[in-house]
Amino acid sequence: MKRREFIKCIAGVAVTAALPNSGCSMANPGGNSRGKDRPNIILIMTDDLGYGDISCYGSTTINTPNIDTLAEGGMKFTDYHSNCPVCSPTRAALLTGRYQQRAGIEGVIYAKGPTRQTGLTLEETTFAEVLKTRGYATGIFGKWHLGYNVQFNPSRQGFEEFIGYVSGNVDYQSHIDVAGFDDWWKNLEKVPEKGYTTDLITKHGVDFIERHKDEPFCLYLPHESVHSPYQGRKDPPERLPGGKKSKKARGKEIARAYKEMVEVMDEGIGKIVETIRRLGLERKTFIFFCSDNGANRNGSNGVLAGFKGSLWEGGHRVPAVAYWPGRIKPGMMISQTTLGMDMFSTMVSIAGAKLPAGLKLDGTNLLGMLTEDRKLPERTLFWRYRNQKAVRKGPWKLLVQDDNVKLYNLSDDLAEKENLVNAKPAMVRELQGELAAWEKEVSAGVELRT
Ligand SMILES: [Ca+2]
Numbered sequence: 001m002k003r004r005e006f007i008k009c010i011a012g013v014a015v016t017a018a019l020p021n022s023g024c025s026m027a028n029p030g031g032n033s034r035g036k037d038r039p040n041i042i043l044i045m046t047d048d049l050g051y052g053d054i055s056c057y058g059s060t061t062i063n064t065p066n067i068d069t070l071a072e073g074g075m076k077f078t079d080y081h082s083n084c085p086v087c088s089p090t091r092a093a094l095l096t097g098r099y100q101q102r103a104g105i106e107g108v109i110y111a112k113g114p115t116r117q118t119g120l121t122l123e124e125t126t127f128a129e130v131l132k133t134r135g136y137a138t139g140i141f142g143k144w145h146l147g148y149n150v151q152f153n154p155s156r157q158g159f160e161e162f163i164g165y166v167s168g169n170v171d172y173q174s175h176i177d178v179a180g181f182d183d184w185w186k187n188l189e190k191v192p193e194k195g196y197t198t199d200l201i202t203k204h205g206v207d208f209i210e211r212h213k214d215e216p217f218c219l220y221l222p223h224e225s226v227h228s229p230y231q232g233r234k235d236p237p238e239r240l241p242g243g244k245k246s247k248k249a250r251g252k253e254i255a256r257a258y259k260e261m262v263e264v265m266d267e268g269i270g271k272i273v274e275t276i277r278r279l280g281l282e283r284k285t286f287i288f289f290c291s292d293n294g295a296n297r298n299g300s301n302g303v304l305a306g307f308k309g310s311l312w313e314g315g316h317r318v319p320a321v322a323y324w325p326g327r328i329k330p331g332m333m334i335s336q337t338t339l340g341m342d343m344f345s346t347m348v349s350i351a352g353a354k355l356p357a358g359l360k361l362d363g364t365n366l367l368g369m370l371t372e373d374r375k376l377p378e379r380t381l382f383w384r385y386r387n388q389k390a391v392r393k394g395p396w397k398l399l400v401q402d403d404n405v406k407l408y409n410l411s412d413d414l415a416e417k418e419n420l421v422n423a424k425p426a427m428v429r430e431l432q433g434e435l436a437a438w439e440k441e442v443s444a445g446v447e448l449r450t
Contacts (some may be wrong), residue, residue, distance in 0.1 A: 007178075009154045018229075034207035035135040038216035038340060040285040041278075041347050042205075043241065044269060045094070046262075047087065047227040048144060048170075049319065050295025052302030053262060057319045062262050066270035067289060067321060072324035074287075075332040081392075082293045083340045084385050085308055085315030087145050087168055088450060090292040090340055091222070095126045095146065095157070097344025100382065104449035109145060111167045111179040118155065118449045119147015125359055126342045128158030128218060134353040137212040140158060141204040142197075142222040155187045159220070163204045165197075167225045172197045172261075173237035180243045196233050196382050197224045198261065202268030207277045222292075223273070225265035225298065232260035254298050256294070273323075283326040285352055288343065305416045311388040311399060312416055327371045334369065336376050337392060342366050349437045380431075382438045389439075391431045398431040405432070407436040 004029040051057055056071040083093035083100055092105035100106060103124050109115045120126075128138040139161040140154050145168050147153070154162045163186050167177040173186040173196060184192055193200060205221050209386055229238050230249040235257060240264025249257050269289070276285050294301045294315045296308045320338070322328055341363035348355060349367045368374035383390040391398040395411035407420045407428050421428055 017055045021405065025154060026186070035216045036214065037284075038134065038136070038352065039350050040209075040216055040276075040281060041131070041136075041218040041350060042209075042285060042287045043218070043220045043343065043347070044272070044287070044289045045091075045222045046265060046289070046291045047222070047224055047300065048293060048295055048308055049226050049291040050299040050307075051053055051107060051304050051314065051317055051319060052300035053226065054266070054319055056321070060301055064108065064258050064262060064266040066266045066273065067319075070269075070273070070287060070289060070323040071321045072329045073325065073330045074321060075334050077176075077320035077322070077338060078288075078335045080290060080320035081316045081319060081337070081339050081381075081383075082291065082318055083316075084383065085293045085306075085310055086249070087143075087292055087387070091144075091146055092120055092124075093341040093363075094292075095120065095128075096124050096341055097127065097341050097363045097383070099350075099362050099442050100340065101124055101448075102362075102446060103342075104446050104450050105146070106384065107386070107450040108168065109147060109450055111148070111177045113290075114449045116148050116179070119149065119152030122151075122156055124157075124358055125159045127349045128154075128220070130158075130344075130348055130353050130355065131351050132158055132160070133216045134306050134351045135216060135346065137161075137215055137217040137349060138220075139204075139208045139212075139217070140220040140222065141208065142201045142220075143168075143224055144222070150188055153188055161208060163191075164201065164222075165224075168328075169224060170187075170197060171229055171236070171237050171239040172224065173232040174239055174241070176237075176239040176241070177415040180239070182241075196264070198264045199233070202271050205268075205272050209275050209279065209281075210271070213281060216351070222385075223265050223268075226258055226263040226295075228296075228298075230254045230257035230261070230298070232257045233264055258298055283324075285324070285328070286347075287323040288320070289323075290320040290340065292340075294318055301417050310385050311385060311387075311390040312446065313397075313410070315415065316383060317420075322370055324370070329373075332373070336369060337381065338366060338369075338376075339363065346370070379436050380438075382435065384439070389435060391438075393431060393434070396427055396431065398428065398435065400435070407431075 026307045028304045056068040082090040089100040092100035140159045142164045144166045165183040166323045179184040301314030304314035306314035345365040381392040389400040408416045
């Protein structure tokens with residue numbers, strides 16, 4: 001056992017009383033039961049899907065009846081944000097429950113160039129590792145994007161089962177990444193598999209649920225849809241073996257494929273929910289759906305300004321839906337401000353798990369909000385990506401792009417049109433002060449890896 005894994009193992013022991021065995025084999029820490037009463041967790045994250053890209057968020061061109069049904073039967077979020085307007089940092093925050101800056105993952109881990117060699121270090125504690133200590137079966141099927149090298153594989157970060165890809169995107173048919181490498185894994189090895197990525201993610205998700213129906217499970221389904229390349233189910237591969245490329249979708253072909261990519265994912269989500277119902281698990285399964293950042297110019301962010309990569313609202317305010325019959329009332333609409341990193345604490349609370357000693361999360365537990373409509377504690381939230389910084393406190397949003405400072409009141413200006421920086425100097429100063437303190441604290445002793 002490597003030293004790091006040993007430390008993680010010890011951390012796991014610290015959170016569970018009376019483990020029946022030592023070492024990292026913690027599949028059954030409860031001893032006398034397999035934890036049948038513990039709720040299951042399904043976390044579905046879509047890629048680059050914007051605030052206006054699905055029908056329950058106002059799309060008139062893309063139909064997502066299955067996600068819409070979850071929203072109608074559960075809670076729809078109007079002020080949920082990804083931690084970053086791009087993939088890897090959002091995922092680092094989601095996995096660790098902390099600002100991604102603490103893990104040094106502030107930018108994309110690219111398939112080409114020096115960042116390809118880095119990833120989320122094993123010292124970081126993921127939600128999968130904590131849930132495992134409560135006897136949860138843990139699986140991830142889909143996109144990882146927190147390190148290409150096998151040393152950063154999700155199998156080393158608490159996921160007992162992994163099938164999918166480690167890069168930012170693969171060809172939906174050939175599963176070749178941007179740099180020309182085959183990128184389809186089963187745990188620690190590359191194991192090629194035929195099929196359309198979205199359908200494979202659904203297939204393995206359904207299979208995982210069926211195999212683990214008699215024990216608590218945490219299923220993380222990070223979909224590829226609707227990230228480029230733009231390919232529908234029957235479209236040919238664009239990236240071919242040996243570095244060859246065929247023609248890319250353009251113009252109307254992109255619009256046609258984009259719609260299909262979202263709708264095929266929605267169909268897959270329907271199959272996941274149908275499996276839960278068929279197995280009688282609906283009332284003991286918490287399902288959360290969200291996006292990892294806003295849409296690019298091929299998609300829609302509704303009324304919001306900006307796109308993927310930007311700290312305007314369109315870059316990070318994204319769709320999110322929570323569904324849990326019997327616990328979350330149907331037809332709920334929630335306007336409290338929430339963030340991807342809140343999910344760690346929320347899932348740990350749902351599972352009744354304890355955090356390893358010394359682990360401090362930045363995210364907030366949303367369970368009371370979800371099930372009892374409780375108000376979250378007041379807090380100030382921060383984003384930082386490249387030359388942009390944003391601060392959110394109540395309705396106020398400070399946006400800093402290089403030296404250009406803007407202030408918006410989102411309660412009546414969601415599109416960020418009226419800059420109040422001159423009208424509200426005291427609020428600007430207050431948020432600037434909080435931002436400076438946060439930057440100092442969050443980056444202390446951390447080397448940025450991306
Ligand atoms: Ca993304």
